Amino acid sequence: MLKRTPILFLIFLIVFSKGYSQDIETLRQKIDSIVNTKKAIVGVAINGTKVEDTLSINGQRHFPMQSVFKFPIALTILSEIDKGNLSLNQKINIKKSELLPGLWSPIRKKYPEGAAITIAEIMKYTVALSDNVGCDALLRLLGEPQVVENYFSALGFKDFAVKINEETMQNNWDMQFLNWTTPKEANKILAAFFENKNSLLSNKSYDFIWNIMKGTKTGKNRLRGQLPKETIVAHKTGWSGKHKETGISAAVNNIGIVFLPNKEHFTISVFVTESAENFETNEKIISDISKAAWDYFTNK
Numbered sequence: 001m002l003k004r005t006p007i008l009f010l011i012f013l014i015v016f017s018k019g020y021s022q023d024i025e026t027l028r029q030k031i032d033s034i035v036n037t038k039k040a041i042v043g044v045a046i047n048g049t050k051v052e053d054t055l056s057i058n059g060q061r062h063f064p065m066q067s068v069f070k071f072p073i074a075l076t077i078l079s080e081i082d083k084g085n086l087s088l089n090q091k092i093n094i095k096k097s098e099l100l101p102g103l104w105s106p107i108r109k110k111y112p113e114g115a116a117i118t119i120a121e122i123m124k125y126t127v128a129l130s131d132n133v134g135c136d137a138l139l140r141l142l143g144e145p146q147v148v149e150n151y152f153s154a155l156g157f158k159d160f161a162v163k164i165n166e167e168t169m170q171n172n173w174d175m176q177f178l179n180w181t182t183p184k185e186a187n188k189i190l191a192a193f194f195e196n197k198n199s200l201l202s203n204k205s206y207d208f209i210w211n212i213m214k215g216t217k218t219g220k221n222r223l224r225g226q227l228p229k230e231t232i233v234a235h236k237t238g239w240s241g242k243h244k245e246t247g248i249s250a251a252v253n254n255i256g257i258v259f260l261p262n263k264e265h266f267t268i269s270v271f272v273t274e275s276a277e278n279f280e281t282n283e284k285i286i287s288d289i290s291k292a293a294w295d296y297f298t299n300k
Helices: 004-035 066-082 106-110 119-128 132-142 146-154 166-171 173-178 183-195 203-214 279-298
Strands: 041-047 054-057 091-094 115-118 233-239 252-259 265-273
Touching: 004 041, 004 054, 004 279, 041 183, 041 279, 054 183, 066 119, 066 132, 066 146, 066 183, 066 203, 066 233, 066 252, 091 119, 091 132, 106 119, 106 132, 115 119, 119 132, 119 203, 132 146, 132 166, 166 173, 183 203, 183 252, 183 265, 203 233, 252 279, 265 279
Parallel strands: none
Antiparallel strands: 041 054, 041 265, 091 115, 233 252, 252 265
16 A cells, blocks of 8 residues: 555656646647737746746747836836835926927926926826827936946846837837836736846835826726726736838737636736737727636636
């Protein structure tokens, strides 16, 4: 009997591990069925709190971030605040000449003549409302966009590039591809700063950014689109609009952390590029994938 126990235990482990494999494979098949009929390239990365709850599709492909890069910009600013080089209450003067009419900007709507605004307020506008004027004000504060890439590169995030600001990106379609990441790297960044195991953020900065991310107002029909209304999703969106001549969308994105009823969470990044679909369909691709992941984790 004693000799048979290890064999039975081995069989149990094999069956147990196959069960998990089949579960995550079922989710992969569901996502495949969502994207295979669409005229678009879709990148997905999903990570649960357990190693076996991990999958990616086009996970290593380079996708243009568009406004998703405002989250890493905010993290870079917070690193400077934690070093004592800046402060949340520090006021930055945004001139009327910097309120460019071609850029999406709730700041411009509130302060049409320009104003001295705290870094905290600018960051809230930039992340939660995806303000482009605020974004470029933060980048000027850092010196240049490359500073953001350098900060993340020093932390070991290599599949990530920031070369240009919003003004440049919005004025030249081809330039947007200079700011890119991969779905897998986006998830790694989300996880690293949410788990904060290496104290990347002070407690104050941690609470500040994650409260903003939980209050993001854009992308209501993407990651959170089909989830129960009470679900908390800390996320950031990005969107390129359509190319005027081809009608192709270069980026409809959403990355974030979805909080489950059992107090656990999963990290998810979905990037849609080279899409010939309409905007509503692109958003539904993201919401369908998010709902599939939600069903997987809540039914485990």
